[in-house]
Amino acid sequence: MKSRNAIVVIGSGPAGAITAALLRRYGYDVTVVGRVRSQPCWEGMSIRALDGLANAGLTLNLRTDLTAARRYSWWNGSLNLVNVEYLVERRQMDLALQRALTARGVNVVDGYVTHHSVQDGGCVVAVEGKCGRVSELFANFLVIAHGRRGGKHIVIDQMPVSVMLGRLFSARLGKEAFTVTESFEDGWGWATWNGDGKLNVNITMDGDLAGSADCEYLFTTYAQRSPEISKLITSGAVPLTQVTARGSRPNLNADLISSTHIRVGDAAYTVDPLSGNGMYEAVSGGYAAVPVINTLLQKRADSLIAMQYYQDRARAIFRQRLDAGADIYKRESRWNSDFWRKRAINGGQAFGTTTTVDRGSFISQPVVEDGFILSRDVFISAAHPRGIRFVNGIDLAVLHKTVLANGSADIAMLTTQLSKGVKDITAALSLLVQNGLYENGLNS
Numbered sequence: 001m002k003s004r005n006a007i008v009v010i011g012s013g014p015a016g017a018i019t020a021a022l023l024r025r026y027g028y029d030v031t032v033v034g035r036v037r038s039q040p041c042w043e044g045m046s047i048r049a050l051d052g053l054a055n056a057g058l059t060l061n062l063r064t065d066l067t068a069a070r071r072y073s074w075w076n077g078s079l080n081l082v083n084v085e086y087l088v089e090r091r092q093m094d095l096a097l098q099r100a101l102t103a104r105g106v107n108v109v110d111g112y113v114t115h116h117s118v119q120d121g122g123c124v125v126a127v128e129g130k131c132g133r134v135s136e137l138f139a140n141f142l143v144i145a146h147g148r149r150g151g152k153h154i155v156i157d158q159m160p161v162s163v164m165l166g167r168l169f170s171a172r173l174g175k176e177a178f179t180v181t182e183s184f185e186d187g188w189g190w191a192t193w194n195g196d197g198k199l200n201v202n203i204t205m206d207g208d209l210a211g212s213a214d215c216e217y218l219f220t221t222y223a224q225r226s227p228e229i230s231k232l233i234t235s236g237a238v239p240l241t242q243v244t245a246r247g248s249r250p251n252l253n254a255d256l257i258s259s260t261h262i263r264v265g266d267a268a269y270t271v272d273p274l275s276g277n278g279m280y281e282a283v284s285g286g287y288a289a290v291p292v293i294n295t296l297l298q299k300r301a302d303s304l305i306a307m308q309y310y311q312d313r314a315r316a317i318f319r320q321r322l323d324a325g326a327d328i329y330k331r332e333s334r335w336n337s338d339f340w341r342k343r344a345i346n347g348g349q350a351f352g353t354t355t356t357v358d359r360g361s362f363i364s365q366p367v368v369e370d371g372f373i374l375s376r377d378v379f380i381s382a383a384h385p386r387g388i389r390f391v392n393g394i395d396l397a398v399l400h401k402t403v404l405a406n407g408s409a410d411i412a413m414l415t416t417q418l419s420k421g422v423k424d425i426t427a428a429l430s431l432l433v434q435n436g437l438y439e440n441g442l443n444s
Contacts, residue, residue: 007293008033008125008139010113013090014053014279015265016145017097018286019293020106021056023143026294026371031107031137033127034146036094039241040168042192042200044069044179045086045279052283058100067194069177074228076183076332087177087194109137116142118260141297142261143289145282148251148270159322160342161207161249162272165219169237171199182226183332186339188274189226199237201229204273206339207247215243248273250325252318257307259296264289268314271321272343274328281317288313295373306373309366316386360435362397363387381435391431392424399428400437 007023009016012034020030045066053059071082098108111127114134118124123142128134177195182188187205194200203222224230252269256262265282288310295306329344360381367376367389377397378387389396402417403409414425432438 006030006139006297007141007143008123008137009143009145010034010116010125011143011145011147011265011267012036012094012098012101012108013145013147013265013282014049014093014097015267015282015286016143017058017101018052018056018283019143019145019264019289020101021058021104022286022290023293024104024106026290028297029107031109031139032098032101033109033111033113033125033137034094034098035110035112036098037091039091039244040198041090041166042087042168042194042198043090043279044071044192045088047086049280049283050086052280052287056286057104058097067177067196069179069192069194072178072180072228074180074182075328077334085179087179087192089194111135113146121260123260140260141293143264143293144261144267145264145286146267148266159250159345161247162204162343163207163209164202164204164246164248164273165215165222166200166202166244166246167219167239168241169199169201169233170197170240171232171235171237172197173199173232173235180228180232182228184222184225184227185335186337187222187225189223189229190273191229191232193232198240199232201233203229204248206342207249215245219243250318250322252314256314257292257310259303262289262293262296262310269318271318272325274325281321291368291371291373294371299372302373302375305366305375309368309373312366360384360432360437362400379432379435379437381437383435388431391428392420394418394420394424394428396428396432399425400432403429 006029009020009030009032012032016032016034020032023030050059050066067087068084069087071085073080073082102108109127109129111129114126114128116123116125121140123139125137125139125142126134127137171193173193175195178193180189180191187203189204190202192200201223203219203226205218205222209218223233248270250269250271253263253267256268264285266278268285271281292306292310295302326344329340332340360379362377362379364375365378365387366373367378369376376389378389379396379400380387399414399418402414406413409429411422411425414420415422418425
């Protein structure tokens with residue numbers, strides 16, 4: 001059976017759901033192919049990620065499944081109460097996202113994509129349903145949001161492989177939900193308590209250890225090395241599942257985007273769990289992908305600009321997350337084990353060098369404007385290497401051109417010409433001066 005759909009999204013998690021919902025707002029015919037996971041799994045969600053889902057209209061029946069949890073962190077021998085995050089059971093969340101997508105006119109197919117290929121300027125997607133029957137979908141464009149599997153990855157040789165061993169317990173630990181992160185000599189652990197009987201424990205260790213050893217033995221042994229997490233397990237906790245193992249290594253997919261596909265969320269890049277909120281990365285990646293897709297389909301002349309924008313964004317964020325992860329590992333200075341030494345290297349430098357900016361200037365870069373990716377002049381400097389376009393609603397390039405045309409930075413004249421207030425004009429000019437655009441100052 002064949003059905004024609006403008007866009008097919010593979011994966012119904014946060015990245016795929018956000019992308020599908022926003023594309024539907026643009027009027028595209030969207031089909032999402034995804035299968036709800038079979039085992040329960042708790043994850044943390046920041047308020048930023050929740051807001052991102054809400055802005056896309058995807059919190060239908062979701063807020064009732066969220067639990068606010070206090071975050072405790074035992075790091076470098078000190079206890080910190082970081083802030084509050086939400087705990088969400090991913091199986092229930094996946095179901096809620098699928099219901100919300102259906103309510104917004106997205107066609108949701110409960111199935112598994114066995115393969116896809118590009119044919120006649122479009123994509124043919126083979127889907128296996130619950131009963132094992134295979135059907136085909138045709139799409140003008142394909143969004144790959146099925147997690148980290150598949151594709152050709154850019155591997156950073158200096159970055160070690162980690163393995164996270166996880167297990168779900170039944171326990172009695174009070175009514176207040178919480179999460180605990182704790183470091184120990186050759187790894188770190190993360191535990192979540194949902195306040196209602198479920199304790200989820202994850203232990204991260206070096207990948208070399210998990211290749212030949214029994215996972216349950218490793219989980220038990222290494223959990224005992226984490227004092228706070230060990231207390232939780234030994235407080236009458238009863239295992240509900242077998243130990244699961246999941247490998248992780250920072251990876252950037254080399255096959256990010258083409259004229260017929262785009263990768264979003266973990267399918268685009270993955271980083272160390274310590275370096276950022278994976279849920280937020282998925283949500284923000286969906287928001288970034290939609291204007292790119294819109295440009296590829298509606299303004300083909302700007303396709304190269306759109307693809308450059310998406311590739312540059314992914315590489316920049318990936319590098320930032322590498323640096324953030326290395327910094328967190330560096331903060332744990334108590335031990336001199338291989339686990340900590342290998343992960344405390346400067347991840348961003350391992351990924352490659354960046355261009356330094358000595359003096360502020362304007363360059364043409366891809367930006368998001370009115371739902372498309374367009375080329376516009378932005379201001380770059382050492383303080384703003386990725387570029388900044390607006391300050392207090394003032395287009396810096398327009399301001400700079402007006403100053404040059406006037407031959408001075410007369411504030412009164414600029415407020416009239418740009419229809420902006422004195423305070424806003426002054427702030428925008430100050431940023432340009434402070435970042436070295438006008439070496440000899442400005443006549444006012």
